[in-house]
Amino acid sequence: MIVDYHMHLRNDREQIAHDTGAVSPFVHAARAAGVDEIGFTEHGYYFTQLRTLWSVPYQSERCAYDLEQYVDAVVQARDRGLPVKLGLEVDYVPGREDETRALLAPYPWDYLLGSVHWIDGLSVDGDPRLVDEVGVESAWHRYFETLALAAGSRLFDSLSHPDLVKIFGDRADAFDYSTVADAIAESGTAIEVSTAGLRKPVGELYPHPDLLRACRERAVPVTTGSDAHVPSLVGRDFDRARELLSSAGYETVTVFERRRRRQEPFA
Numbered sequence: 001m002i003v004d005y006h007m008h009l010r011n012d013r014e015q016i017a018h019d020t021g022a023v024s025p026f027v028h029a030a031r032a033a034g035v036d037e038i039g040f041t042e043h044g045y046y047f048t049q050l051r052t053l054w055s056v057p058y059q060s061e062r063c064a065y066d067l068e069q070y071v072d073a074v075v076q077a078r079d080r081g082l083p084v085k086l087g088l089e090v091d092y093v094p095g096r097e098d099e100t101r102a103l104l105a106p107y108p109w110d111y112l113l114g115s116v117h118w119i120d121g122l123s124v125d126g127d128p129r130l131v132d133e134v135g136v137e138s139a140w141h142r143y144f145e146t147l148a149l150a151a152g153s154r155l156f157d158s159l160s161h162p163d164l165v166k167i168f169g170d171r172a173d174a175f176d177y178s179t180v181a182d183a184i185a186e187s188g189t190a191i192e193v194s195t196a197g198l199r200k201p202v203g204e205l206y207p208h209p210d211l212l213r214a215c216r217e218r219a220v221p222v223t224t225g226s227d228a229h230v231p232s233l234v235g236r237d238f239d240r241a242r243e244l245l246s247s248a249g250y251e252t253v254t255v256f257e258r259r260r261r262r263q264e265p266f267a
């Protein structure tokens with residue numbers, strides 16, 4: 001089974017389109033790409049219901065949409081029998097775990113992705129850049145410490161683009177992934193293999209093969225995602241994702257339904 005569990009419900013110009021009509025182009029694109037099931041994971045910071053969590057200007061400026069409308073759009077498609085799942089890409093906010101859990105509780109999620117895009121107001125993948133402010137070594141350590149906390153919060157079903165900190169191509173020397181892999185394994189959270197990194201300056205899949213192997217050794221389950229912000233990117237480069245998964249020893253991917261997970265062979 002091929003699943004793409006990371007995409008943003010937009011029109012073909014990447015504009016927010018949280019309506020059932022916007023789901024169809026993603027479903028068609030999935031079929032064309034040989035993807036059996038897709039899951040929508042809009043950024044949590046777009047939604048006014050979650051506003052109290054967001055302190056970064058980038059998040060607050062975008063916090064103008066109705067979560068009910070997004071949920072209804074995907075659930076209607078799901079109820080019509082389309083192969084779609086309801087998810088959300090949620091920024092992990094350290095210290096606000098209980099509030100995050102409570103705010104997300106009312107909705108019928110199939111799964112939640114946990115992301116680390118900001119650390120102390122600095123951006124991992126945009127401006128102001130964390131790597132420029134604190135240096136590469138420190139950025140890497142702080143990023144993976146925060147990712148380990150995100151896993152340990154048990155708020156999320158899978159961790160998106162788990163080594164996002166490499167996005168611009170800067171790397172810490174001989175980074176040891178065992179600590180973060182231990183934390184992820186202990187938490188029971190899955191990690192995402194994402195093809196989005198191939199379209200970024202680093203030009204690689206997330207995560208690095210060494211991190212994925214460390215997770216495999218600890219029996220951490222995986223999800224797969226394109227991080228498509230337009231329908232045409234659904235399932236993009238999934239042949240590369242499968243190669244990476246196979247080379248790390250994985251034979252299955254995780255499929256979610258109402259936050260229960262099962263393993264399916266990827267083929």
Ligand SMILES: [Zn+2]
Nearest residue numbers: 089115160161
């Ligand atoms: Zn993301």
Ligand SMILES: [Zn+2]
Nearest residue numbers: 006008089227
């Ligand atoms: Zn995303």
